[in-house]
Amino acid sequence: MSRDxxxxxxxxxxxxxxxxxxxxxxxxxxxxxxxxxxxxxxxxRLQCESVPSKVxxxxxxxxxxxxxxxxxxxxxxxxxxxxLADYDGKVVLLKGTAYVAAGLQAGExxxxxxxxxxxxxxxxxxxxxxxxxxxxxxxxxxxxYDDAYYRDHMHELPPLIHKDRDRMIDVHHTILPxxxxxxxxxxxxxxxxxxxxxxxxxxxxxxxxREAVLDRASTGSALTGDMCVLSPTDMVIHCAAxxxxxxxxxxxLRNLWDMxxxxxxxxxxxxxxxxxxxxxxxxxxxxxxxxxxARLAHELYRTExxxxxxxxxxxxxxxxxxxxxxxAWGRPTRKITRLIFYIRSHLLxxxxxxxxxxxxxxxxxxxxxx
Amino acid sequence: xxxxxxxxxxxxFRIGSRWRQPIARLASLYADYPKPDIPDFTVRLDAPSLLxxxxxxxxxxxxxxxxxxxxxxxxxxxxxxxxxxMNLQMALGWRRHLLLxxxxxxxxxxxLIMTGASGSGKSTLSALLGQNGWRFMGDEFVLLDLESGxxxxxxxxxxxKNEAIAAMQAAAPDAVFGPLMQATPKGDIMHMVPPxxxxxxxxxxxxxxxxxxxxxxxxxxxxxxAPGETFMRMTQASTNYVALGEAGFRAMTRFxxxxxxxxxxxxxxxxAVALVERLWERLT
Numbered sequence: 001m002s003r004d005x006x007x008x009x010x011x012x013x014x015x016x017x018x019x020x021x022x023x024x025x026x027x028x029x030x031x032x033x034x035x036x037x038x039x040x041x042x043x044x045r046l047q048c049e050s051v052p053s054k055v056x057x058x059x060x061x062x063x064x065x066x067x068x069x070x071x072x073x074x075x076x077x078x079x080x081x082x083x084l085a086d087y088d089g090k091v092v093l094l095k096g097t098a099y100v101a102a103g104l105q106a107g108e109x110x111x112x113x114x115x116x117x118x119x120x121x122x123x124x125x126x127x128x129x130x131x132x133x134x135x136x137x138x139x140x141x142x143x144x145y146d147d148a149y150y151r152d153h154m155h156e157l158p159p160l161i162h163k164d165r166d167r168m169i170d171v172h173h174t175i176l177p178x179x180x181x182x183x184x185x186x187x188x189x190x191x192x193x194x195x196x197x198x199x200x201x202x203x204x205x206x207x208x209x210r211e212a213v214l215d216r217a218s219t220g221s222a223l224t225g226d227m228c229v230l231s232p233t234d235m236v237i238h239c240a241a242x243x244x245x246x247x248x249x250x251x252x253l254r255n256l257w258d259m260x261x262x263x264x265x266x267x268x269x270x271x272x273x274x275x276x277x278x279x280x281x282x283x284x285x286x287x288x289x290x291x292x293x294a295r296l297a298h299e300l301y302r303t304e305x306x307x308x309x310x311x312x313x314x315x316x317x318x319x320x321x322x323x324x325x326x327x328a329w330g331r332p333t334r335k336i337t338r339l340i341f342y343i344r345s346h347l348l349x350x351x352x353x354x355x356x357x358x359x360x361x362x363x364x365x366x367x368x369x370x
Numbered sequence: 371x372x373x374x375x376x377x378x379x380x381x382x383f384r385i386g387s388r389w390r391q392p393i394a395r396l397a398s399l400y401a402d403y404p405k406p407d408i409p410d411f412t413v414r415l416d417a418p419s420l421l422x423x424x425x426x427x428x429x430x431x432x433x434x435x436x437x438x439x440x441x442x443x444x445x446x447x448x449x450x451x452x453x454x455x456m457n458l459q460m461a462l463g464w465r466r467h468l469l470l471x472x473x474x475x476x477x478x479x480x481x482l483i484m485t486g487a488s489g490s491g492k493s494t495l496s497a498l499l500g501q502n503g504w505r506f507m508g509d510e511f512v513l514l515d516l517e518s519g520x521x522x523x524x525x526x527x528x529x530x531k532n533e534a535i536a537a538m539q540a541a542a543p544d545a546v547f548g549p550l551m552q553a554t555p556k557g558d559i560m561h562m563v564p565p566x567x568x569x570x571x572x573x574x575x576x577x578x579x580x581x582x583x584x585x586x587x588x589x590x591x592x593x594x595x596a597p598g599e600t601f602m603r604m605t606q607a608s609t610n611y612v613a614l615g616e617a618g619f620r621a622m623t624r625f626x627x628x629x630x631x632x633x634x635x636x637x638x639x640x641x642a643v644a645l646v647e648r649l650w651e652r653l654t
Binding site: 023026027030031034055057058060061064065068071329330331 | 371382384408412414463464613614615
């Protein structure tokens with residue numbers, strides 16, 4: 001039986017590697033893929049493989065589910081854009097919703113939870129007002145400290161949830177907390193963001209839906225015409241920032257798969273992509289994160305990256321230990337490694353003294369509640 | 371982890387447990403069910419913390435599909451935890467059929483489906499009918515085939531609650547029962563092994579012929595339910611209707627068009643069985 005999630009990594013990288021799996025191997029692979037929210041991606045990757053009939057049924061379920069998530073994600077984005085019809089600035093879709101809206105390979109089979117959008121920081125009051133008053137979203141929890149903390153230090157508003165649809169929206173104004181070390185240029189990211197190609201967003205829909213949507217798009221009434229996504233380089237940079245400069249690598253295998261798909265697709269389209277990516281990442285102070293993401297994607301998923309990017313870093317093995325910390329039951333393993341990355345994520349987010357103050361406030365509030 | 375596998379209808383489960391005892395109980399109650407080699411779902415019963423492994427032991431329900439803030443159960447309710455874990459996998463993960471939160475029995479190649487909120491008596495009624503000449507198909511989920519509309523059985527252990535426990539022990543003295551679990555979040559609970567025919571024929575599906583919305587605790591009354599109302603109530607009773615998209619809509623509209631529906635009130639199990647028989651006869 002497999003020791004860790006390398007089993008899942010290999011199946012994603014090379015679908016033919018699953019041909020040697022026995023019943024226990026498949027059982028472990030499916031449990032790991034579900035735990036890492038990669039079952040839809042796996043189902044997509046194994047589409048052309050012949051698999052045991054039970055596995056085929058499980059993967060078919062996962063495809064139905066991924067299709068449902070894609071549809072709901074685009075619907076949420078559509079709702080947000082319609083609520084923001086009176087807002088003149090760009091509304092930029094981020095992460096999973098952006099990948100499916102732009103018809104990118106990273107969106108194929110991908111799990112999508114909340115809707116993430118980005119707008120200009122100075123426009124937050126207007127956007128917030130429109131979402132609350134016209135869109136039907138409301139605050140998840142009203143807590144004065146949390147609210148102030150988000151507004152003063154974070155890269156997004158406190159989360160909003162939709163009254164009827166029960167779906168969350170995160171409104172970002174940049175891609176990293178304001179207290180983090182790197183200071184990416186959000187204004188430049190917004191300036192380079194581009195409209196979604198309506199054709200691509202609906203390419204997976206049945207023909208009659210496609211025509212209806214494109215018809216609406218051409219008359220300028222909402223949907224994809226008003227949605228933007230980040231430029232290719234900024235999209236990769238956001239993906240890497242999310243993975244390595246913010247958070248404890250939970251769900252990291254999925255984010256690294258995003259990275260693999262984005263790098264592969266963009267570099268195939270444009271040979272100069274690598275050079276542009278490096279320049280842009282340096283400009284946003286996120287070259288270390290992008291470089292690490294490319295190295296790890298190369299190491300785990302065999303992403304083709306430039307030779308001069310392939311210099312192995314001695315810390316990378318710890319990242320791999322963390323990323324693959326999953327057992328055959330789908331349970332998280334390697335508690336100490338996880339804890340170290342958890343502590344690291346907080347230190348990345350804010351300076352130590354500020355972290356101490358923040359944790360103290362949180363702890364006091366927690367102990368008052370119980 | 372100690373491991374137990376079981377196939378219920380078309381769904382295969384792997385249940386892992388931190389402790390041996392819940393696995394032994396599951397294995398004895400599910401002794402006559404097939405054991406799959408590749409499961410559809412994994413359920414994990416584990417301690418919520420290291421301390422709770424040993425002191426005031428409690429069981430957290432975990433698995434492929436989870437709810438974010440599920441409350442752990444006391445150790446002696448581990449069987450209930452396993453049942454809830456299995457239900458959760460079906461409710462959140464199953465996409466091969468339109469899943470209805472309902473009970474079902476079959477006779478003469480046609481299926482009677484009963485649905486309603488917890489406490490409506492749908493589970494007890496299906497168990498009672500299962501002792502009275504009907505084939506028991508399931509007390510929790512009915513699976514409708516997306517192409518043919520046929521109902522597929524899901525005959526897991528019958529979950530009896532409160533007064534239904536004594537009623538079924540009287541009605542089915544030869545049946546196998548699990549331990550009594552008192553004061554669970556759902557009241558007193560005891561599991562009952564379905565009749566052997568229900569297990570032996572658990573892959574046999576059949577077309578639905580009648581839908582009932584039973585309500586326990588009222589004088590006998592029958593009301594016809596129009597397809598529009600049935601549709602609205604059944605979308606509420608299905609956990610995967612939305613996720614199935616167009617296929618779910620087609621299966622649901624077909625179901626409400628083809629299957630007559632009645633809301634029935636009943637004061638006791640006996641009268642309910644008699645009432646069901648009357649309605650069923652009128653149908654044929």
